[in-house]
Amino acid sequence: MKIKNWYSDKKPWIITGPCSAETEDQLLDTVTQLVDNGFDTIRAGVWKPRTRPNSFEGVGEIAFPWIKKAKEKFPHIQFAIEVASAEHVELALKNDIDILWVGARTTVNPFNVQEIADAVRGVEDKPILIKNPINPDLALWMGALERFDAVGIKKLGAIHRGFSTYQESIYRNIPLWQIPIELKSNFPDLLLINDPSHIAGKRELLFEIAQKAMDLQYDGLIIESHRSPNEAWSDAAQQLTPKALKEMLDSIKIREKSFPNKDFKNELEGIRDQIDETDKELLEVLSRRLELVKKIGQYKKEKNVAIFQLDRWNKIIENRPVWAKKLHLDADFIKSIYQDIHDESIRIQTEIYNEE
Structure with missing residues (x-):
């Protein structure tokens, strides 16, 4: 189209x-x-x-x-x-x-x-x-x-x-x-x-x-x-x-669609480079966390334990937003992130359970 x-x-x-x-x-x-x-x-x-x-x-x-x-x-x-x-x-x-x-x-x-x-x-x-x-x-x-x-x-x-x-x-x-x-x-x-x-x-x-x-x-x-x-x-x-x-x-402000000058653009690009490097670090940390999820999945499978553990999930969804507030992060934002992480953890562990 x-x-x-x-x-x-x-x-x-x-x-x-x-x-x-x-x-x-x-x-x-x-x-x-x-x-x-x-x-x-x-x-x-x-x-x-x-x-x-x-x-x-x-x-x-x-x-x-x-x-x-x-x-x-x-x-x-x-x-x-x-x-x-x-x-x-x-x-x-x-x-x-x-x-x-x-x-x-x-x-x-x-x-x-x-x-x-x-x-x-x-x-x-x-x-x-x-x-x-x-x-x-x-x-x-x-x-x-x-x-x-x-x-x-x-x-x-x-x-x-x-x-x-x-x-x-x-x-x-x-x-x-x-x-x-x-x-x-x-x-x-x-x-x-x-x-x-x-x-x-x-x-x-x-x-x-x-x-x-x-x-x-x-x-x-x-x-x-x-x-x-x-x-x-x-x-x-x-x-x-x-x-x-x-x-x-x-009273609404209409923003410029392009950068007003070269110096402004260069400064912004420098900040964006820092964001890119920080994102790489975030992804590395997330990868390590999901590797730990795989280990938990294998252990649960060996012990014939259910994937979803309500007490553990309640603890995570309760204390992560508290940790976030101490770092001046929005609690609802962090809660939504951990809900997505938890969904992915369930998916990974389900795959492990379905392996022959």
């Missing part, structure tokens, strides 16, 4: 608007406030795929005349909506929607993705943006993009909206930044947009996430804004007023 860089307008690209189009007055008033604050790419949910059937699921196609009125009032704006079926695509194209995005619950199902891809075959002038699947599966995300590339869509982009988890987290959907970074590594020219609203789930975290996205050189943000966020029919806690959104975005 050969992704081309097609977006050349001002960056970052901000797509904003209410989670849902609720009423004609709510939509037109919100759009007016957004335009007054300098925004020109508007999002609004027409259909809202919800987890529970009794939740507000959007007003449906009755929203299209409202969108038409907004575009007539402000001819320069573009409108983006989510589509989850071929029927949605047909209605969106019929009503001159400018940008379509595929939601996380749809991306997770290749059959649905292919249905939508077939429905937009030959539509070359409209951007198609693909949200990551709800589960952290890079291959599934890439597969969705490949399906749209295969039907000739030239204006492709990806939206990072975080991933569902059963783990306790301050986020509604954990970011797992390494996954979109790997996606961008595979497709350097792919337009990558961050969705702080659905990662955060609450407005007080929006700035932190948006700033990190800009620090990681995302191309834009899709972020929810409502004239009266607390009265929103869906996702009230994560929306901002248009004015508050403008103020937040004005």
